[in-house]
Amino acid sequence: MKNKKDLFDLFRDNEHKLDERPDSMLWDRLEGRLDQSSEAHRAPSRNGWKQWMSMAGVMLALIVVISVVNMMLKGENGDRQSAENKGIMPTLEMEEIGIFSDKGPNYTVGEYQKMLARLNTSPILEGDPNKKIRIQESVFASLSERSKQQIASVDKILRAEEAVNAKKAGPKEIETKFKDSKRVVSAEANEMVKAEAIEVPRYANENVSADHGSSDDAVYADMVMDEAATTSAPPPAAANMEMEESVAAGAMDLNVMKNKVSVAATEAQAGIQQFEWLLGKWEAPGSDQIRKEEARSDSRAKKKKSESAKMTKDMGQNMIASNRSVEEWKPLDEFTIEGQGYLVVNGDTTFTESMQIKKIGSDLYYVLALDDSGNQVKYRLKTYTEKGAVFENEEVAFPNQVILQRDFSNSNFTTLLQNKTPAQINTEQQEYFQNRNMIRSEQVKRVMNRVEN
Amino acid sequence: MTEKELIEACKRKDRKGQKLLYDRYSPKMFGVCKRYARSREDAEDVLLEGFYKVFKNIEQFKGAGSFEGWIRRIMVNESLMFLRKKHNFQLTVEVSNIEIKTEVNAEQDLIAEDILNMLAKLPTGYRTVFNLYVLEGYKHREIADIMGISINTSKSQLILAKKRMQAMLVKNQYPDVG
Numbered sequence: 346m347k348n349k350k351d352l353f354d355l356f357r358d359n360e361h362k363l364d365e366r367p368d369s370m371l372w373d374r375l376e377g378r379l380d381q382s383s384e385a386h387r388a389p390s391r392n393g394w395k396q397w398m399s400m401a402g403v404m405l406a407l408i409v410v411i412s413v414v415n416m417m418l419k420g421e422n423g424d425r426q427s428a429e430n431k432g433i434m435p436t437l438e439m440e441e442i443g444i445f446s447d448k449g450p451n452y453t454v455g456e457y458q459k460m461l462a463r464l465n466t467s468p469i470l471e472g473d474p475n476k477k478i479r480i481q482e483s484v485f486a487s488l489s490e491r492s493k494q495q496i497a498s499v500d501k502i503l504r505a506e507e508a509v510n511a512k513k514a515g516p517k518e519i520e521t522k523f524k525d526s527k528r529v530v531s532a533e534a535n536e537m538v539k540a541e542a543i544e545v546p547r548y549a550n551e552n553v554s555a556d557h558g559s560s561d562d563a564v565y566a567d568m569v570m571d572e573a574a575t576t577s578a579p580p581p582a583a584a585n586m587e588m589e590e591s592v593a594a595g596a597m598d599l600n601v602m603k604n605k606v607s608v609a610a611t612e613a614q615a616g617i618q619q620f621e622w623l624l625g626k627w628e629a630p631g632s633d634q635i636r637k638e639e640a641r642s643d644s645r646a647k648k649k650k651s652e653s654a655k656m657t658k659d660m661g662q663n664m665i666a667s668n669r670s671v672e673e674w675k676p677l678d679e680f681t682i683e684g685q686g687y688l689v690v691n692g693d694t695t696f697t698e699s700m701q702i703k704k705i706g707s708d709l710y711y712v713l714a715l716d717d718s719g720n721q722v723k724y725r726l727k728t729y730t731e732k733g734a735v736f737e738n739e740e741v742a743f744p745n746q747v748i749l750q751r752d753f754s755n756s757n758f759t760t761l762l763q764n765k766t767p768a769q770i771n772t773e774q775q776e777y778f779q780n781r782n783m784i785r786s787e788q789v790k791r792v793m794n795r796v797e798n
Numbered sequence: 799m800t801e802k803e804l805i806e807a808c809k810r811k812d813r814k815g816q817k818l819l820y821d822r823y824s825p826k827m828f829g830v831c832k833r834y835a836r837s838r839e840d841a842e843d844v845l846l847e848g849f850y851k852v853f854k855n856i857e858q859f860k861g862a863g864s865f866e867g868w869i870r871r872i873m874v875n876e877s878l879m880f881l882r883k884k885h886n887f888q889l890t891v892e893v894s895n896i897e898i899k900t901e902v903n904a905e906q907d908l909i910a911e912d913i914l915n916m917l918a919k920l921p922t923g924y925r926t927v928f929n930l931y932v933l934e935g936y937k938h939r940e941i942a943d944i945m946g947i948s949i950n951t952s953k954s955q956l957i958l959a960k961k962r963m964q965a966m967l968v969k970n971q972y973p974d975v976g
Contacts, residue, residue, distance in 0.1 A: 352960055353932045360933055362910035363829030367842055372820060375846050376813070379853060383811065775883055784884075785843065 617680055617704050619729060622755050624682060627793035629670035629781065670781040672793050680704040688780050696780040711736040711747045716777045733758070743768055744789065755795065762789040801865055808856045816853055823866065824849070827873045833929050834877035836918045840884075848876040874934055878944065881922055916966045924959035931956050 668691070674684040681703040688696040701712040709726040711734075724736030724747045733750040744762035751758040762778070767787040775784055782791040799807070799818060807815025827848065831841040851872055859868050917925055926945065930936045931952075936944070938952040945952070 352963065356913065356932055359910070359913055360829065360833075361826075363832055363913060364825040365828050365832075366825045367828045367845055371824075371842055371846055372817065375820065375849055376817075378846070378850055379813075379816070382850075382854070770883075772883055779884065783839075 617682060617702065617709065620682055620702050620709075620734075622751060623674045623684070623702070623749070623758070624676065624798075625674060625795060626797035627672040627674075627758070628796050629791060629793055670791065670793070677701070677703075686781055698781070709736075711749075713747065715741070715744075716773055737765070739765075743770055743774060757792055757794045759790065759792045763787060802861075805856065805859065805861070805865065808853060811853075819852075820849055823869055826866070827869060830870060830873045831877055832914060833917055833933065834874070834881060834926065836922075836925075840880065844876050844880050845873070847880075848873040851876065870934075874930075878926070881926060916963055919966060920959055920962055923955050924962060927952055927955040928959040928963075 669689050670686070671689065672684055672686045674682055677683040681701055684700040684702075686698045686700065687694050698714060701710075703710055703712060705723075710723040711726070712721050712723050714721050722738060722741055724738045724741075726734060727737045728735045733748065736747040736749075737745060739745050743764055745764050746762070748761040748763070749758060750761070760782075762782075764787070770778070770784065770787065770789065774789075778784055778789045782789045784790075799815075804815055804819050804822070808819055824845065828841060828845050831844040831848070832838065835841040835844050848869075852869055855872075859865065917928070920928065927941055930941045930944065931938070938949045938956075941947075941952040942949045947955075
């Protein structure tokens with residue numbers, strides 16, 4: 346009994362030696378938290394007011410957009426109707442695509458289809474692929490300046506391609522050029538979308554192509570001017586650079602218009618290219634830390650024998666481990682970039698996870714697993730800025746947001762998993778996320794530093 | 799500023815009062831948190847969360863008992879919540895070795911680093927029971943309730959903690975410890 350008291354007293358007597366003033370930054374963090382909470386408490390009415398104002402703003406913007414679209418539709422329908430009465434007007438659908446011109450050489454429906462597909466724009470669905478088509482001059486004259494520029498750009502693209510073909514350049518080369526220009530274009534187009542005021546050209550609407558399904562060749566009768574005109578205009582003296590520029594210009598117009606429609610109708614848009622900054626190898630600050638091995642031993646060791654053989658060996662013990670968390674992002678295909686995350690403890694990989702950012706339809710998604718089950722969850726891109734991106738999936742209990750934050754120099758980035766309205770993380774998820782993240786009660790966070798581009 | 803004035807200031811959400819209270823109690827409470835959490839970073843997180851709760855709930859302190867004791871209980875609770883979330887207490891049982899007797903020299907003195915090192919090296923279950931029993935003064939029955947374990951488990955965890963510490967004392971060049 347005496348012995349027991351002695352040992353315990355030894356600790357009791359010396360406990361005060363652990364007293365220590367915490368880091369001064371801690372008070373700042375606490376103060377920030379207190380400020381945040383008093384803000385939230387203080388002004389529910391102000392928040393309510395803000396919400397109402399923002400909702401009213403959104404409604405107003407929608408009304409304006411719808412009005413503008415209606416006005417444009419009415420105006421163009423009216424013009425077209427009168428033109429049709431005079432017998433000089435082609436079909437509405439053709440102008441909506443806005444691609445055909447009599448300003449340049451004639452191309453086949455098939456060629457236009459190929460071109461439009463390359464530009465990621467609605468293809469022409471009907472007509473004999475070998476039929477030559479062009480738009481009537483009067484129709485061209487009635488188009489807006491933007492449409493004319495767009496048509497001119499596409500003409501340039503087609504001419505340039507023809508010129509390249511004439512020079513017998515390998516198809517692969519062309520493909521590469523178009524692919525490259527397309528990549529540039531998408532980023533630029535998205536920038537334009539951000540920068541410009543929203544307007545909605547009717548011919549940029551993707552639904553137009555669906556309407557074409559009901560058309561037949563007769564619809565084109567007015568426009569098919571010359572079945573035999575096979576002599577194309579001589580290749581312009583455009584250097585490759587010019588060709589790429591024109592490709593870019595044309596594609597940009599088309600993409601901008603498409604994107605504008607999307608932006609008006611949905612929310613943030615971004616191309617997969619906007620996450621190219623993520624590509625490369627990243628590491629969490631590597632330092633020797635005391636690992637709490639017994640905390641995450643049993644279940645994981647059973648599930649992942651190969652990964653955690655060492656952990657199993659050390660189960661129930663403490664050990665000093667040199668650990669580093671690594672994340673490598675690579676392009677998987679045209680629409681996907683993939684990140685592999687892993688935790689290395691004393692040279693052994695003890696944990697792996699896979700993330701993706703992928704384009705599905707017109708939306709971008711961040712895809713990741715939230716626990717050991719391996720089931721992956723998709724988060725749709727909500728907002729994108731130069732500082733990062735917010736992905737959301739409100740159907741997930743936790744986290745319903747995945748936030749990527751990047752620093753200006755692109756030397757590190759932060760991944761935050763949290764809820765829009767703070768919520769507690771459950772124990773199972775904590776165990777999963779603690780492998781490569783710092784865990785607060787309401788947030789999962791990791792900061793990765795760039796090690797390779 | 800007296801303790802009572804400090805409490806009143808905190809109840810008014812006076813930021814200066816809150817800072818003073820934090821400055822006064824944070825060193826001791828940081829020591830408490832360090833005993834439970836194994837790393838300094840974790841202890842800081844627990845301390846922050848604990849003080850946040852102190853300020854949010856200070857209205858509930860009616861002045862009946864010791865204010866420092868009230869804060870300390872919050873910190874201990876916060877530490878236990880942290881451990882439960884992070885480790886689910888992960889009790890380590892070495893039943894066959896329980897019957898080992900140990901001796902210690904009461905004159906022996908410990909430095910802070912040794913205390914922390916020894917506590918950090920204890921498995922979470924040992925460490926938690928040891929802290930609650932030896933340094934917070936809880937009974938095994940209370941510890942069993944707090945941790946959701948049986949009274950016997952609490953007792954065995956304490957014995958095992960003591961045995962492990964004894965071994966560490968010997969290893970850490972405390973020659974008088976037998």
